[in-house]
Amino acid sequence: MRRKGGFWWLSVLCLGLLVILAGCGSNNAASNGNSGAAAISGTAAEGDAEKEPVVLKLTTWNPISQTVVDKFQEKYPYITIEHDKVYDQFREIIRTRIVSKSDMDMLWLFPNQVAEFSKENVLMDITGSPWLDNYLEAAVKLGTVDGKTYGVPYNSQPIVMFYNKTLFDQLGLAIPTNWEELMAVSEKIKASGTAPMVIGSKDGWATQFITTSQFGLYQHDNADVFSQLASGDKKWTDPEFTGYFDGMKELADKGYLLENSVGLSYDQVAQVFKEGKAAMWPMGEWGYSENFDADFSAFELSAFPIPVNRGDQPLVTNLVSDNLLVGVSWSKHQEEIKLFMEFVAEPEMAKIWSDETKQAVTVKGGTSETYSPLAASLQPLIDASEAQIFPSMTSSIEPVMFPIFQQILLKQDVDTTKLLEQMQTAQDKDI
Structure with missing residues (x-):
């Protein structure tokens, strides 16, 4: 249930440059029907190549889909996702890191932690992000406190x-x-x-x-x-x-x-x-x-x-569904966090995540039909009923x-x- 962000201005800039080049009457462009697409691809690649490398730290207590992470890094080669898995005493460790304002970017959090930390200005506000529409309404509600959305639970x-x-x-x-x-x-x-x-x-x-x-x-x-x-x-x-x-x-x-x-x-x-x-x-x-x-x-x-x-x-x-994906307010990489949130909210990526983690997801249409041997018989029954997120x-x-x-x-x-x-x-x- 979620996604957003994106460097839309880069696409607009690239399109503008193509229009200018076309106006100059390039004979080479006219002789090659694919040259326009090649120019866009090349410009985007060059744009990413010029960006400073960014490392996004993702802290969770459960498995993630490495395949989805790899695909994200292929799309945004200047961004590296560093997975930090905390097995024990997650709540206590995260609280300590937050108090000390450690170098953090993205986290899974429990619902009551989202409610707690939202009042301490710890979390990024993602209210109104278009990709939130990709999630079950109940999931978005779980990450919403006092009218502002800070995160959405992913697996369910x-x-x-x-x-x-x-x-x-x-x-x-x-x-x-x-x-x-x-x-x-x-x-x-x-x-x-x-x-x-x-x-x-x-x-x-x-x-x-x-x-x-x-x-x-x-x-x-x-x-x-x-x-x-x-x-x-x-x-x-x-x-x-x-x-x-x-x-x-x-x-x-x-x-x-x-x-x-x-x-x-x-x-x-x-x-x-x-x-x-x-x-x-x-x-x-x-x-x-x-x-x-x-x-x-x-x-x-x-x-x-x-x-x-x-x-x-x-x-x-x-x-x-208690693993809410949130961004940290003091991260220096707010736009890159939004890019990741938008990416994992795509149903195609969610299905890969679902298959790899062997769990359903809260992205609408994102649960794989093969994530579990029971999925083929169980998921249609769930889809035919109303879904609500278990409260904390x-x-x-x-x-x-x-x-x-x-x-x-x-x-x-x-x-x-x-x-x-x-x-x-x-x-x-x-x-």
Whole structure:
């Protein structure tokens, strides 16, 4: 979702020179139909050759597409991209570098970092850049603070329901597109003797996706809902959140979760799912690349967006997309940064990036059809639904929310009204 910049004046200057040369009546030009294009190409090359070499430092915590970088450097031979990959303690290292105003040009940042650093005049303002139209609207919004856009998330991974397609086909089951259909499918799977779903709670973060998949629905109804929760303008105890825990509670109460699986870790859940002990597993798309290889053949695996929508609510696919590409305000190479941002926003380049990094991207039409073995079946389902970017929760929420999910999975006697009050008490700490 993004791009911009470009030395448009250089093309205009070159065209002007050609017009002047043509007016001089060059016989050589007239005798060679390709001479005009050659002149433009030569002038551009000479223009780049005269430029001072520029090194753009790109700092990320995840892989980039070297092929796209190489193509950019071929187009702009005076610019070199220097990739600085920081594996551990990214937030702390970047904060230290920013405080010391280190030599920096471009970064990936998490959404809450963009919000934080935008208030400290650390980030380039890219508001209104034409190439931003190439990105999903939700992605541009994620990098926009107080009406100004500073960055756009690039790679994305959908939250999905992995499922045993072989079993679905044997039982004659269709992919559910809403909650009511998901419950009907679960009932039939349970009747067949297989557990409909598995969710383990040993790793707290892995418990969340049935419930937090509602985030996209909340954002559909109110694009600013999570910023309003963070500011105190809304509360978790407000009427729209009344059913927040109901889906997970219904799964537990109806016995649709694999028996005795609550204490399993993420890795253990993946294993029992691969063994066919449960028909469905709600998880981020990374669950595929981390747990399945080309040799897996126990059953045909596929995935679909998690249908937590009820009644006339839309089906929304939640995308985890937290690597926002931003420029640093004190970089001496602002125009070159914009050239890079514009370049990677081209759908053709985005497809190369998607294939090479094995992830979907937020550039519209930029996700490769072959980035994953699941892409051919999954991407059309995602494209047919509404897409929303998974929001960043404030710091005190998750330490309270994950244990609540564990309580529900354990079928403890829970009062959802009191659970929402606990959520709001945690939220109040961050206001």
